[in-house]
Amino acid sequence: MKLSDVLEALKIEPKNMGSSTGTLWGRTTDQGEIISISPITGDPIGSVFRASQNDYEWIMDAVGVAFPIWRQVPAPRRGDIVRQIGLKLREHKVLLGRLVTFEMGKSLQEGLGEVQEMIDIADFAVGLSRQLYGFTMPSERPDHRMYDQYHPLGAVGVITTFNFPVAVWSWNALIAAVCGDVVIWKPASKVPLTAIAVQKIMADVIRKNDLPEGVFNLVIGSGAVIGERMLEDSRIPLISLTGSTDVGKHAAAKVAGRLGKTIMELGGNNGVILTENANLEMAVPAIVFGAVGTAGQRCTSIRRLIVHDAIYDRVVQALKKAYGALKIGDPTDETNQVGPLIDRGAVKDFASALDRIREQGGKILFGGRILTGPGYESGCYVTPALVAVTHDCPIVQEETFAPILYLIRYVGSVDNAIVLHNAVPQGLSSAIFTRNLSEAEIFLSARGSDCGIANVNIGTSGAEIGGAFGGEKETGGGRESGSDAWKAYMRRQTNTINYGNELPLAQGIKFEI
Structure with missing residues (x-):
């Protein structure tokens, strides 16, 4: 059409x-x-x-x-x-x-x-x-x-x-x-x-x-x-x-x-925790969709991936393979999975964010290119980026409204991952991938995710309309x-109706005239 x-x-x-x-x-x-x-x-x-x-x-x-x-x-x-x-x-x-x-x-x-x-x-x-x-x-x-x-x-x-x-x-x-x-x-x-x-x-x-x-x-x-x-x-x-x-x-x-x-x-600066008990066959497709869907321009897009050290290298390789297979182009062609950013200003912001990542010691593991040539004449197409960072990089505290996924290692228990997860000003959507019931319940408990939305074994985006949508902190x-x-x-x-013939006062107060 x-x-x-x-x-x-x-x-x-x-x-x-x-x-x-x-x-x-x-x-x-x-x-x-x-x-x-x-x-x-x-x-x-x-x-x-x-x-x-x-x-x-x-x-x-x-x-x-x-x-x-x-x-x-x-x-x-x-x-x-x-x-x-x-x-x-x-x-x-x-x-x-x-x-x-x-x-x-x-x-x-x-x-x-x-x-x-x-x-x-x-x-x-x-x-x-x-x-x-x-x-x-x-x-x-x-x-x-x-x-x-x-x-x-x-x-x-x-x-x-x-x-x-x-x-x-x-x-x-x-x-x-x-x-x-x-x-x-x-x-x-x-x-x-x-x-x-x-x-x-x-x-x-x-x-x-x-x-x-x-x-x-x-x-x-x-x-x-x-x-x-x-x-x-x-x-x-x-x-x-x-x-x-x-x-x-x-x-x-x-x-x-x-x-x-x-x-x-x-703003959303949404994090996903992958514990060593995660089902990666389920997690990787969810992460890729959450990070590159709408070209990373959802308020619920995945920005931060907090990965247990024991599986970090496997996750990096799986994501590189998945990102390498993405088809980028005209979004009216249903064989393409990633369309353009909204305008050239957004592309400029994407490139500027990658420059800051390099300046702050981050490493681009995949992508990050501005696409030119046939099919990309608008100047709004980019290759989604995978970036290795530590959580203390200043840019990690911000919402980068672009297809940039920060990969962050953690060691030890899920509580350590939750500390990293919650250590940003935003609090919209969050998720954990684990087959361990205790880890899932800790994430959903009062000491777990501080976001308005918290999911287990699904991504951060694609909320159903039946649930209340919104977040905490700077969200x-x-x-x-x-x-x-x-x-x-x-x-x-609040309405109160007296259907009797007396006038008792609340709190037992007596008032006579």
Whole structure:
């Protein structure tokens, strides 16, 4: 399927407007354009006119009208709207998955998988719409009932990054929608067309159900104009942001300054421990996928491999063999396993990181080349790198958002490996490979992994939507997607009802008049 066919079927124009309240689109054309460049070929796909401050206020006016209406819609009915969105995503899965691949550069299988993730979260949200439970607690006072309940919070700002251009929106927006919230989405400027496609896919559902404008909103613009306004806007009680730790720290301070709420999914510097009891036939494929999938541009990509000294040499040889067999090229060709980085800036960062590794005493064991020639004209293709380092190299403390895997030896017990594993500022995803039950349970215990996600005998990436997603430390805190992450999108209220004829006070206090 040609790119032109995908764009036509998804109603993507050569030039697109950058703001929408659902079915209506803004008309601003004087704020400059964002050119979407495919990292596969280096060619432009289309452009988007940046939204203005006036567009933003237009959206917020629509939000102010829509929220009081939407919150009164029964939650199961809101769930049915999300069910219909899920059906539309099913119809457009191949088209949208291909656009994700064309615009972001991840493999076609990963592009299709990202849309499937949206479908799965829609299904999850439909069930959730009938399970927004509160709890009843025993009161210490006679003839009193005490319980808690959850109400819609309001407007939720969702700021997403390039590596998952549509799935992260769905984790937030579809959960927020069944909770009775309305959503303002600011996507990454590197991948604006996928966001426009999602907005247009939903338009039929909005029209069919006569929803008010302002439930699902899109605003594409600069961080300095639109992003900062969202962070400062007290009309948006919750900001969910995916991005770097530095961006997250800035955003958290801004939102906290107005006592708003945040969900932050920031840097990951994910480690995997291979103990001497690991099943390497299982571990090596998981490590390779976790390190080179999406060209190492997942927040859950494997960055650090902490390997027991007894098996270190075997692991190095197995990884060299696996890396040597990787097929790198056009990700729309399903025989290729590694596609491009997002742009030439990311390639420059990749090369700079390898220079720093050498300066800090690390050794490149495999890869690390920038690819040129036929098939690599965009300048965005590299060979994933295997690097031998010690854990005290400063760069190991950072998230290198590229296909670079650090190999680190450890000796002794699994506790020694865990010390190394936890000795970084980030705390998103983690894993251990072992056939020893004690080692696995130690890793999952309070003295084990300090990450929000901890796995045994699987890699760090590819989380299912049913579990709450998020991390600790500089990863930012907060959770998205499954489990009880929905509670962040609602305001909690404790209620006490006196159904008797007396007025006893709590804690046995006596007050007579």
